[in-house]
Amino acid sequence: MWRDYSIGFIKRNRASSLSVIVAAFISALFLSWLCGLFYNFWNYEIERIVSEEGDWQGRICGTFDESVVSDIKNFANVDAVTINPKLSDENNLVVDIRFQNIRTVYRDMPIIAEQLGVSDRDLSYHELLLSRYFVHDPQDTAPPLLPAFCAAVLMIVCVSLILIIHNSFSVSMDARVHQFGIFSSIGATPGQIRACLLQEAAILCIPPILLGTGIGAALCFGTIQLVNQLAKEIVGRHEAVFTYHPLVLGITILAAVLTVFISAWLPARKLSKLTPIEAIRNSGELHLKKKKNVRFLSLVFGAEGELAGSALKAQKKALRTSAISLTLSFMGFTLMLCFFTLSEISTNHTYFERYQNAWDVMATIEDTDLEDFTKTDDVQSIGKADSVIYQKAEALCPVLETNFSDRLNELGGVEAVAGDSVRIVDGSYLVDAPILIMDDKSFEAYCRRIGVNSKSTGSIVLNRIWDSVNSNFRYKKYVPFLSEEQDSIVLQNTEQTEETVELPILAYTQEPPVLREEYDNYTLVQFLSLSTWKQIENTIGHTEADTYIRVLAEGDRELSALKAIETEISDMIGDNFTFEMENRVQERRDNEEMVNGYKIMIGALCVLLAVIGIANVFSNTLGFIRQRNREFARYMSIGMTPKGVRKMFFIEALVIAGRPLLITLPLTVLSVGFMITASCLNPMEFLTKAPILPAAVFILGIFVFVALAYCMGGRKIMKCNLAEALRMDDIV
Structure with a gap:
């Protein structure tokens, strides 16, 4: 019965279902992209270290002869032994060792040294390479930071996504409080209600999780190729090769499933705890807990402004994710552009413009x-x-x-x-x-x-x-x-x-x-x-x-x-x-390529934050149809015209997109002013190169998509039947 009910509800409420699907898709996409990037950057770092410094893990220096190689190979865990010709001389032989189980390096090396009669002072470890494999000296009291950092970033991302997806589920479930109150009154248990809601979450989210994981891996591949393309002119750079380990796939899907499960379980648990009377009395409408006057909006836009302001305050909790995401994306994008502009001005002052008539080619004879x-x-x-x-x-x-x-x-x-x-x-x-x-x-x-x-x-x-x-x-x-x-x-x-x-x-x-x-x-x-x-x-x-x-x-x-x-x-x-060669024009190009790469990476993160915020707006506007159709039906029954309804939607969209801008601009101005003062630059020099156009395009894009979300939600509400919307016992 619950399965048939869930499938029927999903078919009849495609808008709210779509918001959940989109939220799950974005979650899986972001997690897959992030995990893939972490793994590829980790793999690239290992390849770079091996290409520059060698793949040895332990090194022994002593006055023994070359027959020691066969002696070392006899140790059980040793994988390969080679003599280092660059470091060896007539008096000392330097032997590089690789192990089968890299995690026992710090335990096996002293044993090998003891068997060869070599002091521990003649041992050395490839600490940089070992640390990338998360192998650390047991005598080092400092905890390894890299695994903790990766785990912390993944945890923060998952928590952030839970807050975002939770809103999509919450909007959909809150609209059904009245229905589940009736079900509870005729015998449905809290466990059955939770199981029904989680069942719906599974039906809606499993396909987008799998699709998002695949597209996230493809996006990671594209990111690696983009980085290679941007950095292709950098002399001596090791090219990154895309790899995707099955463990990355498992971690991504597990993280996405847990994220979606927790996101759905939180509102489902809250809904199942309501008593039948509380649930039946809930009409699903948004109400202000405390009446507040919205003077500015009412002064500028009249009665529609007053109503729009009250509606936004009632949706404050639901729109919190959008407000945070859009504010962070605005601030991150504008600060990034301003920072790189100031950095470019400073670099030109201190290096490229200063020395453009001083040198073209430099050779260092070592x-x-x-x-x-x-x-x-x-x-x-x-x-x-x-x-x-x-x-x-x-x-x-x-x-x-x-x-x-x-x-x-x-x-x-x-x-x-x-x-x-x-x-x-x-x-x-x-x-x-x-x-x-x-x-x-x-x-x-x-x-x-x-x-x-x-x-x-x-x-x-x-x-x-x-x-x-x-x-x-x-x-x-x-x-x-x-x-x-x-x-x-x-x-x-x-x-x-x-x-x-x-x-x-x-x-x-x-x-x-x-x-x-x-x-x-x-x-x-x-x-x-x-x-x-x-x-x-x-x-x-x-x-x-x-x-x-x-x-x-x-x-x-x-x-x-x-x-x-x-x-x-x-x-x-x-x-x-032995010499190294430098080329001024090549260095400038390399610097520009690296800066552009940084801009793209940070800009992509800011765009992703904006997408999260916009997705939350779409989720809210498409999901509030069942909650707000009675509200607008009531307004229209007392004389509000469709034009007035559209004006309300326009005001709400303007506030949602404009508030982060109003918060961000003063903070950005203060931050840029501080950076200009700290770097002792002439403010007019920055103003002539200020990144106004890209910032304006980014801001305009946010406004357009928020307006589009309200346009889609508004069109659906305008099509609702007035008499049907005013019925108090609306169940399905």
Whole structure:
């Protein structure tokens, strides 16, 4: 009997049934997409680590011979053993081990070491890879965060979806309180009523759960392909491959089923607890518990505004999910657009626009001193390009207060400008003095540019300090650091400060060479030729390990031309040096691709929140037909015209879509104002690039879909029979 009743009710109430089906479909779709993304990102991270660092899980270093490989293979849980040729040398052999059961790594490795007579200090674990497999050192007291994070996100999503789907079931079940009250009065038990409602939920939700799970997996596949497409230009990136494990399918369906079951069980339990008298007296209409005047709506829209406001207050609980989802989607989308706009402006300020005329190609020659680099002349012979080869070193410089410039003294001295960045030692201010060592030819060209004789031994001093009193870090102003009266400068070893050299000052300048370098705010940067550095390197020391090649194209600066320069430099350097190459145009494209990827991912999440909110509006408007047809029939019986009914629907739709906007805009303005202030940007610079159009399109889309939901619900109500709607004992 209950089965026939449920099937009959579903057939006669397609609108409310459709809202439940849509809610279950969205739930399964979102859970499937989310679980699939989690699994694929996890799998991608493992593949990336293996490709970059190897698939070893444990490593042993010792003075044993190669026969140890066969000894290790004899251990029961060992899967593979290989000798690492890059880390092994004549004195030590490094052996990489993989295990069949990865979870016993931290237990088996000490046993293997003991059998080989190796100390535990010679053992190492691939902790990053092991952590991705959720294997952690048992002696580490810190709990593993990744599984807890994934479980927490899944739990939050399920709870959120329960709140959303629960509303769809609640709207459908609340409209039937009167019916079940009559059934209860003739003998139906609470258990039978709950079973009937859960049976209906199963009939309605199983097909959309399966369909949503499949489409969610397809959406996950599309997301992975989209990420690959956006990031295809990123050099050296490992391409993601879509995978879908059966366990992911099981978790998705289980989570979706539990979500739907709990969503249906909550209102069913509440309904089954009503006494027959309470249920029979319930007409299914929405009522305000406390009368409230809606002054603003009544003032603007008249009587229809008053009625619409009262109806919205009566539906406040049912529309709570829509309000939260739409508000979060509005805020998330607008803040995301504003954040990325500010980030783009900041990045252009500090990097791309700042250095667009400083470099086009950068090569880093690893673990090589400038004087040992034998390809200097070849690099500088590249046609239509300006090349500089340089290395960096560290030193200190003692400065007397009497040598400060007048401008610096007017600001209150170096303490007022630099604070704790400089210190006093033996009556002198000890200032960091970074050294840039340039090849002789490049140094000579730099000297010609600033009008200095390059034949003499000495240093060119970058004589400036950031005026932090009258400018911020975004728009820096500089004043002279030294008075420029001294003819020489003393440099100290950063560790052994008694080791010093005195160099003639060839020139003071506030124009550094054209390099891709960021100089600290409160330092005295020294520019030296390689010939000068050779005379003092034994005293100063502390050179960085790498040498840099900066190339600035003088003609075509398109990507293809810069790629050709990269290839030419690579061929020149050959296999004698280990190097990394950077391309300014390629870096900018990579950055734009990554930012666009972030925008799409976060934007998709915001759109999903908006879809959840809109789905809740559709669910409510399509499900309230049986609840509100008496309400509107009563209004029309006392003279309200169809035009007035449509006006009420228009007002309700306007409030539902407009309220989140009114809440979001002030918060967004305050947040963006805070971000602009914190980043010290000119507000007009942001306003000229403010993402007004995409935000307006997003907001307009929300308004259109909310209006569409009310249009569909309103058309059905307008078709209801007036006399039938006013009957007090409406059962089916």
